[in-house]
Amino acid sequence: MSMVSHLHYLFHPETCQSYIHLLRWKDRPLQCPRCHSHNVGPWGAYHYQPRLKRYRCKEKACKRTFNDLTGTLLDGSKRSVMHWILATFLLCLSCSSRRIARELGVHTRTSYRWCWWLRNTALSYETDRRLEGTVEADDLYQTAGNKGQAQHGGKKALGRRARGRRKKREPGRGHYDKDRPAIIAWVSRQGAVVIHATKDFTVQTVQKAADLAVQAGSRLYTDSASSYRAVKGYLHAFVNHTQKEYARGDVHENRAECLFSLLKPYLRVFRGLSKTNLPGYVGFFQFLRNFRQQNAFEQAELILRAALDPTIARKARRGEFVRCIDHFDLLQIAIN
Numbered sequence: 001m002s003m004v005s006h007l008h009y010l011f012h013p014e015t016c017q018s019y020i021h022l023l024r025w026k027d028r029p030l031q032c033p034r035c036h037s038h039n040v041g042p043w044g045a046y047h048y049q050p051r052l053k054r055y056r057c058k059e060k061a062c063k064r065t066f067n068d069l070t071g072t073l074l075d076g077s078k079r080s081v082m083h084w085i086l087a088t089f090l091l092c093l094s095c096s097s098r099r100i101a102r103e104l105g106v107h108t109r110t111s112y113r114w115c116w117w118l119r120n121t122a123l124s125y126e127t128d129r130r131l132e133g134t135v136e137a138d139d140l141y142q143t144a145g146n147k148g149q150a151q152h153g154g155k156k157a158l159g160r161r162a163r164g165r166r167k168k169r170e171p172g173r174g175h176y177d178k179d180r181p182a183i184i185a186w187v188s189r190q191g192a193v194v195i196h197a198t199k200d201f202t203v204q205t206v207q208k209a210a211d212l213a214v215q216a217g218s219r220l221y222t223d224s225a226s227s228y229r230a231v232k233g234y235l236h237a238f239v240n241h242t243q244k245e246y247a248r249g250d251v252h253e254n255r256a257e258c259l260f261s262l263l264k265p266y267l268r269v270f271r272g273l274s275k276t277n278l279p280g281y282v283g284f285f286q287f288l289r290n291f292r293q294q295n296a297f298e299q300a301e302l303i304l305r306a307a308l309d310p311t312i313a314r315k316a317r318r319g320e321f322v323r324c325i326d327h328f329d330l331l332q333i334a335i336n
């Protein structure tokens with residue numbers, strides 16, 4: 001399927017190319033991506049992409065050529081940078097990968113891969129985020145199965161009966177193994193949020209998530225769940241929902257609950273999630289929330305700027321910014 005609309009012609013490939021050139025070298029010195037030497041000079045262009053500038057490293061030991069895209073997330077893509085810019089913009093408008101494939105005229109698998117890389121890139125802004133001051137916390141159990149996890153494509157063996165119209169809710173708390181992993185939201189009263197996808201909701205997991213998300217000594221407001229009550233290192237107060245107490249003066253968790261009312265419709269767009277991919281989706285939603293003062297154009301520019309950094313691009317392709325919190329992680333690191 002190719003692009004037919006006249007609107008598409010407004011996005012001129014050459015303008016997009018010079019925009020990418022600007023974004024790549026703005027605030028970054030023009031240097032060789034291999035030997036990091038600043039001793040580089042122009043080296044013509046490519047006949048198939050006239051605006052894609054080519055450079056040559058003048059170091060004697062190197063002498064290699066490179067261009068605006070070498071080492072970035074967009075490197076080696078057969079599609080033009082215009083496709084990438086539009087895909088990033090649509091991703092910030094919370095479009096699904098199928099929708100993006102349809103709008104751009106690329107294959108579903110292409111857009112799915114791009115979406116993952118771009119989401120992971122956006123997460124590079126969120127790795128060191130820690131909240132302070134007054135922080136509210138709440139938890140949610142999201143149904144997430146094994147969507148798209150068949151080993152060799154095609155129909156997968158479920159090992160169980162198909163769910164029919166939906167997963168019937170089992171009694172008790174959700175768990176990763178029961179296809180209902182937990183999501184914990186930490187919302188600062190100053191506006192920043194941290195959202196964690198966790199495998200369970202035990203005291204150890206919640207403690208670990210709290211240590212990652214919230215500065216020690218902060219004020220923490222939650223509901224009366226026992227896992228929160230066991231968390232150490234914070235000035236903790238809680239409201240008791242079973243006694244119909246939802247706010248007691250300053251103590252409430254309405255912001256955290258409100259965040260879930262935004263997260264749920266965001267996740268609905270994807271029509272079912274895999275539990276393996278849940279942390280990635282949730283993390284990208286965290287990015288969108290933390291940069292909510294900016295519009296989708298500005299958010300897309302932030303992501304593209306990070307995607308044009310070779311170090312971030314390498315990590316994003318490997319998915320190093322995403323992880324599911326599990327209290328066994330620390331144990332495994334100790335053993336290894």
Ligand SMILES: [Zn+2]
Nearest residue numbers: 032035057062
């Ligand atoms: Zn070099």
